[in-house]
Amino acid sequence: MTIKILRKIGFSALLLPLVLIAHAASADYKAGIEAVAKLDYKKAFSEFSRDAKKGHSASQYSLALLFHHGRGRAVNLRLARSWYEKAAKQDHTSAQNNLATLYRDGLGTKQNYVKAAFWFRKASKKHALAMNSLALLYRYGLGVKKSNKEAVLLLRHAGEKSGHAKSLYDLGRLYEKGRGVKKDQKAAFTLYRRAALKRYGRAQYTLGLLYHQGKGVTRDYEKAMRWYGFAMDQNYASAFYGAGILNQLGLGRKKNIKEAIRLYSESSAKGHRIAPYMMGQLHETGTGVPKNRALAIRWYRLSAERNYAKAAARLGKMTGQKPKTNS
Incomplete structure (x- = not known):
């Protein structure tokens, strides 16, 4: 088994960080990781179950993932939450983040923003996504006292110090709107661009839209199309819609209704609400x-x-x- 294999097989990549510590884990855990690499989730379930019952946090987390995503067993969010919690109480960072997510979204348990904030805070010491999620709880006052300034601090740490693309984008939104910081379109654009260069589709689309509308930058339809194109590579629905508009109206290119129709169809298939209109x-x-x-x-x-x-x-x-x- 190799790390490269896990990177190629979707769900299994969720276990990738655990492979890096497998040398220090039990034989059952190692066997479970090997089974995942071979897409043998039933065997993985058996191996992780045996080890998880012995109290090993990595196997508890792995077993929770199998229940969460329905691999080797039917999806069972209640049991996923239970095993995440066991691992989280042993300071397993990814388990803490996933447990917080279930509490935030009310999956496998009653929605509880206070508990979500508690576990996101625990995980945020080592987990950029958890820090991002905690920031958004502060942004909207869910489970914590609303504080845009605290949201900015968390997003800045996750984005600028940890390089988390979504946090760079979310921080850019706060600069654009002037929430928790002085409104600064130039700073927002810089943050969007940093996130876009990390292949974050929403940021790539946003850059395309800013160039399309000439908001905070000189209007440039060619650059708009270029960034829409990058976002389309990430299957971002709104980018197909934006590119469709440019083609339909002939902005920065020759008018091409057939291409616009193709792009609107793609956008609609991905759930965009205006494209079907x-x-x-x-x-x-x-x-x-x-x-x-x-x-x-x-x-x-x-x-x-x-x-x-x-x-x-x-x-x-x-x-x-x-x-x-x-x-």
Whole structure:
């Protein structure tokens, strides 16, 4: 078994940090890691279970992951929480972070922001994502007293000292909005760019949008498209939508309705709420495609179901019916 193997197989990569300490672990734990590398989750479950019952935190955490993601057994968030908690009480950092996440989201247990904050704080000493999550609890006053300044301090530590891309992005948002710090669009742009260079899709999209709109930077459609392209490589839905707009309107490039349709379709398939509205417009007006009222209604309905008000209004006018929404 090699670390390279684990990096290639999705879920198994969650166990990658544990491989680095496997030399100091039990034979059962090592056998469990070997089984994961071979995608033999039933064997991994057996090995980790035996070791976890002996009180070994790495196996307790690994067993929790199997329950959490339904590998070797059906998904069982209650048992995942239980095993995370056992490992967390032994100062297993990743278990503390995952346990906090379950409490925050109310998965496998009743939602409890106070407990989430407690475990995120424990994990944050060595875990940048936990620090980011704790910062957002402070940002919105969930389980802790609301404090944008505390959120800024945590995000700055996670982003600038630990290099955590999402934290750099979230810190940029606070600078852009002037929350906990003096409003500074230039500083926000710099932070977004640092996050984008770490291949964080949302930051790449945001840079594209800023260049697209000329917000805080000189409007530049070519740079907008370049950053949208990077974000599309990360499958970020809004980037496909933004690129579709540039192609439909011929901004920084020759107008290309067919490419716009392809991009809107991709964005819609990834859950974007406005992209299907754009598809509805194109089918209703016959722009780049034959006029098709039925298809237009179908696209408007999809957008309305994703709570886009303009789509709901247009659908109402075309059908005389109030659309269903998810609100």
